[in-house]
Amino acid sequence: MTSLSAVEDRARAVSISRPPSSGEQMVDRVVRLTTQVFAWSVVVLVTFIVLKIAWTAQPAVRRYGTELIRTSTWDSNREQFGLLPAIWGTLYSSILGLAIGTFFGLSIAIVLSQDFLPRVVETVLKNLIELLAAIPSVVYGLWGIFVVIPAIRPFAGWCSDHLAWIPIFGTPLKGPGMLPASIVLAIMVLPTVSALSRDAIMSVPSKLKEAAYGLGATRWEAILGVLVPTAMTGIVGSIMLGFGRALGETMALAMLVGNANEMHVSLFAPGTTLAALLALNFPEAKGVESQALMYAALVLLSITMLVNIIGTAIVTRASKRFKGSRS
Amino acid sequence: MIRRHHIAVSVLALSIGAASCGSAGPEPVDLKGAGATFPAPLYGRWFKDYSDAHSNVRVDYAPVGSGTGITQFTNKTVDFGASDAAMTDDEISKVAQGVQLIPMTAGIIVLAYNVPDVTTPLHLSRSAYAGIFLGKITSWDAPEIASANPGVKLPKLNISVVHRADSSGTSFAFTQHLSEISPEWKAGPGTSKSPNWPTGIGSNHNDGVTASVKQNPGSIGFIEYGYAKSTGLPLAWLENKAGKYVEPGTPSAQAALAGAPFPENLRLFIPDPDAPGAYPIVTYTWLLAYRNYTDPKTADALKDLVRYCLGPGQTISEELGYVPLPDSVASQSLKALDNIK
Numbered sequence: 001m002t003s004l005s006a007v008e009d010r011a012r013a014v015s016i017s018r019p020p021s022s023g024e025q026m027v028d029r030v031v032r033l034t035t036q037v038f039a040w041s042v043v044v045l046v047t048f049i050v051l052k053i054a055w056t057a058q059p060a061v062r063r064y065g066t067e068l069i070r071t072s073t074w075d076s077n078r079e080q081f082g083l084l085p086a087i088w089g090t091l092y093s094s095i096l097g098l099a100i101g102t103f104f105g106l107s108i109a110i111v112l113s114q115d116f117l118p119r120v121v122e123t124v125l126k127n128l129i130e131l132l133a134a135i136p137s138v139v140y141g142l143w144g145i146f147v148v149i150p151a152i153r154p155f156a157g158w159c160s161d162h163l164a165w166i167p168i169f170g171t172p173l174k175g176p177g178m179l180p181a182s183i184v185l186a187i188m189v190l191p192t193v194s195a196l197s198r199d200a201i202m203s204v205p206s207k208l209k210e211a212a213y214g215l216g217a218t219r220w221e222a223i224l225g226v227l228v229p230t231a232m233t234g235i236v237g238s239i240m241l242g243f244g245r246a247l248g249e250t251m252a253l254a255m256l257v258g259n260a261n262e263m264h265v266s267l268f269a270p271g272t273t274l275a276a277l278l279a280l281n282f283p284e285a286k287g288v289e290s291q292a293l294m295y296a297a298l299v300l301l302s303i304t305m306l307v308n309i310i311g312t313a314i315v316t317r318a319s320k321r322f323k324g325s326r327s
Numbered sequence: 328m329i330r331r332h333h334i335a336v337s338v339l340a341l342s343i344g345a346a347s348c349g350s351a352g353p354e355p356v357d358l359k360g361a362g363a364t365f366p367a368p369l370y371g372r373w374f375k376d377y378s379d380a381h382s383n384v385r386v387d388y389a390p391v392g393s394g395t396g397i398t399q400f401t402n403k404t405v406d407f408g409a410s411d412a413a414m415t416d417d418e419i420s421k422v423a424q425g426v427q428l429i430p431m432t433a434g435i436i437v438l439a440y441n442v443p444d445v446t447t448p449l450h451l452s453r454s455a456y457a458g459i460f461l462g463k464i465t466s467w468d469a470p471e472i473a474s475a476n477p478g479v480k481l482p483k484l485n486i487s488v489v490h491r492a493d494s495s496g497t498s499f500a501f502t503q504h505l506s507e508i509s510p511e512w513k514a515g516p517g518t519s520k521s522p523n524w525p526t527g528i529g530s531n532h533n534d535g536v537t538a539s540v541k542q543n544p545g546s547i548g549f550i551e552y553g554y555a556k557s558t559g560l561p562l563a564w565l566e567n568k569a570g571k572y573v574e575p576g577t578p579s580a581q582a583a584l585a586g587a588p589f590p591e592n593l594r595l596f597i598p599d600p601d602a603p604g605a606y607p608i609v610t611y612t613w614l615l616a617y618r619n620y621t622d623p624k625t626a627d628a629l630k631d632l633v634r635y636c637l638g639p640g641q642t643i644s645e646e647l648g649y650v651p652l653p654d655s656v657a658s659q660s661l662k663a664l665d666n667i668k
Contacts, residue, residue: 075516075523145542174487175543176528259492259529270528276492280531284394284494284520 050301057294068295074261074277076285081292083299085263089271090303093178093257094246096267097185101246102239104186105193109235110223112194113201126198133191141255144184148256149175152183156268173268176258182267184252189242196241200234201227233318240311247304250275274300354383356628361389362396362409363496364532365551366432366612369647370409373640377632384628393496394520400615406625408615411496412520413594425618427666428593431636433584433650436501436608437575439540439560440547442467444482450475450572451563453607457509459486459547462526467545475572488527489539489548494520497533500596500610501549507598508607549608552580553648569603579606580650589659609650616667623668630664637661 020028060068064081071082108129112122156173163169173179204227212222228235258270259280274296282293360370367390374386391399393410400408401421409431419426438456440449451459455471458464464471468481491498499520506513516522530539536548537558547563552575555562564572573579583605589595597609614633620626637660641651652660 073523076521077517077519077523080523145538149542172485174485174528175489175539175546176530254492254531255535259531260527261523272529280493280529281521284392286394286398 053294053297053301057291057298060288060291060295061298063288064292064295068292069299072261072263076281076289079288081289081295082261083274083277083296085261086272086274086277086296087299087303088263089178089257090247090273090275090300092271093181093185093253093273094243096178096182097246098189098239098243100182100186101189101193101242105190105238105242106197106228106235108190108194109197109201110228113198114219114223114227126195129194130191132187137188137249137251138255140184140188141252144180144252144256145176148180148183149173152179160268167265168267170266171264171269174258174270176256177268177270178257178264179267181253181256181258181271184256185246185249188249188252189246192242192245193238196238197231197235200231200238203234204230233315236311236314236318240308240315243307243311244304247300247307248275250279254279274303354624356384356624358384358386358407358625358629358632359389359405360387360396360407360409360614361391361399361405362615363393363411363612364390365393365411365434365496365610366409366649368553369432369644369649372643372647373636374632376640376643377635380635381631384632386632392494393499394494397615406620407617407629409613410615411610411612412499413596413611413613414615422617424620425666427616427618427663429614429616429633429660429663430589430593430595430611430652430656431614431633431660432641432644432652433580433609433611434648435552435575435580435583435606435650436497436504436549436610437552437555438547438563438565439537439550439555439558440563441540441542441544441560442482442484443544445479445561447476447479448561448574449479449563450566452566453508456563456565457505457512460488460490460505460524460526461509461511461515462488475566484545487543487546488524489536489543489546490524490527490529491521491536492529492531495532496520496610496612497549497551498522501608503596503598504608551648556648565607567603567605567607568599568601569605571603573604573606575606577645577650579604580609581653583607583609584611584650584656585653589656593659593663618666619668626667630667633664634661 060081068081068083069087070084071080072084073080073082074085108125111117112126112129117125153173156179159169160172208226208230209222212226217225253273254276257273257276259272259276260270261272262269264271278293278296278300281289285293367388370388370390374388378384378386388409389405393412396405396408396410397414397418399405401418403424413428414426438451442449449472452471452475455464455469455475458471465486467484467486473479473481499518502512502516502522503518505516506518516525528539530536530548533551533554536550537554537560540546540548540550540560541558562575564574567573582602583597583600585602587595587597587600593613595611599607600609616629616633620629637652637657641657644651
């Protein structure tokens with residue numbers, strides 16, 4: 001028996017120290033190759049999409065140049081395709097929606113990460129908020145039409161009656177418009193912002209919080225002065241992801257924004273967005289119109305990319321600063 | 328028990344199918360169509376009823392819009408198309424197999440409104456509704472509206488116009504009518520499936536416009552009669568060419584369709600009917616068929632289907648808010664089937 005176990009031991013020792021077999025090396029190589037292929041195929045896919053859109057849009061780009069992003073009339077019969085109102089509406093609704101969404105999302109992230117609530121309630125709330133991301137866009141659109149618009153009508157009516165001298169209350173609410181669209185958009189970006197911000201805040205080392213308390217900080221001083229600034233990288237990242245989602249959101253906005261090719265400062269005025277314009281006009285577009293729509297897609301893509309680049313830059317800078325302070 | 332019943336029904340259906348048109352054998356035929364959304368509820372019902380009675384024929388209809396329908400029909404990815412704007416000569420010339428337009432039904436486009444506390448149907452003069460859609464008349468108590476509605480207390484409420492946001496045959500028929508009655512509209516937005524609307528908010532499809540009107544006090548929108556009927560929205564009485572205010576409905580629509588003779592190609596628009604009892608905004612909707620099919624089975628099945636729709640199917644039209652074709656038109660449509668081989 002002893003000799004047998006000794007043999008086993010020796011065999012085990014051999015198997016631990018032996019060089020990888022050719023089969024294992026093969027597996028290793030295949031895995032590395034496969035992951036690389038998948039990683040590069042994403043790059044190829046994105047490049048292909050961009051090139052394809054740019055290629056299809058190219059006749060319109062050559063024909064109109066920058067005229068499309070400087071003019072504001074969309075009339076396919078007269079081959080005028082001004083994109084300015086759509087660009088304005090896209091940025092207006094996204095920024096407003098994101099501002100509301102960030103305010104609530106960040107508050108939720110703080111409440112759900114700092115032991116304000118019993119653990120069970122916290123988990124339930126967290127899951128409920130993440131569930132918001134699972135609701136289809138068209139349901140948000142319907143909810144906006146049947147709930148949000150009637151709910152804000154009294155407020156909007158009062159504002160446009162009494163405060164019309166303030167430009168953002170300048171026009172009456174006709175139903176669909178920028179404010180209802182932005183409110184629904186805010187709820188749609190809420191799960192992204194709150195879940196990622198919460199993760200960022202929770203990943204701040206507890207030593208930091210304890211140190212802040214040790215220095216005599218109150219709870220809110222610790223949260224606002226130490227935790228949130230330390231987690232800022234993640235929070236900005238979550239906001240940028242939310243912004244990306246808001247810019248590209250189509251169906252709910254097509255149902256709520258009013259699809260009027262107009263530009264207003266007023267919260268209550270109808271407008272349009274690039275994504276809604278594309279979704280509504282593309283199915284029946286032919287010739288120059290579809291090229292112009294591709295131009296619009298290119299503009300939307302550029303805006304989204306620009307936002308992502310700026311976001312990454314902010315995150316990199318912020319993380320550098322805090323890494324410095326931490327070490 | 329259920330199964331036996333089912334078999335009995337399909338045997339019955341088969342024998343009916345065989346009896347009514349000798350050519351339709353048990354060999355299965357798939358018909359694929361695409362096009363207008365305007366008649367889609369009616370087509371859906373017709374095709375389902377027909378398939379129920381003819382178990383060997385399956386009809387798929389994709390309501391993708393008139394424009395897309397024409398494109399798919401031209402590209403031969405479907406067996407038939409459907410369009411509210413028929414097809415232009417230019418479009419027809421691109422189809423090598425030849426095109427037969429078949430008017431299937433007619434519809435009326437109504438102005439549905441949401442004005443709180445007004446119970447009697449509003450009367451709108453031609454200048455009033457053209458002015459509303461041009462954005463010139465902006466309040467419900469405007470004199471242009473009040474003068475046609477004596478005794479009705481109109482609220483001081485902003486008018487909010489709702490129009491289609493997508494490209495649409497309904498918009499085409501409506502703007503065609505507006506171009507006919509208003510020189511200003513003709514010079515401005517003109518006739519188009521997706522015009523540059525001077526005012527208002529855009530909603531997607533007929534049901535989107537219906538929901539917007541229903542939800543927002545002060546709004547007015549143009550929709551297909553069937554949708555308005557099912558939601559119970561109040562509908563405006565419009566002034567016709569003869570100067571009479573006409574209630575939208577099947578009788579006034581049939582009055583509009585009657586008396587306009589069809590040309591050889593069966594393409595007829597009636598942008599502004601003359602008859603004194605005619606409702607002013609009516610439109611036919613067409614099925615697009617090839618004149619020469621590669622497979623005679625497809626041609627026979629399609630012809631038999633159309634025969635059903637133009638015959639017994641017409642009784643369903645009114646129930647769903649469409650206008651049954653006048654007899655003369657139906658017989659002309661049936662005769663046109665002889666061109667399909």
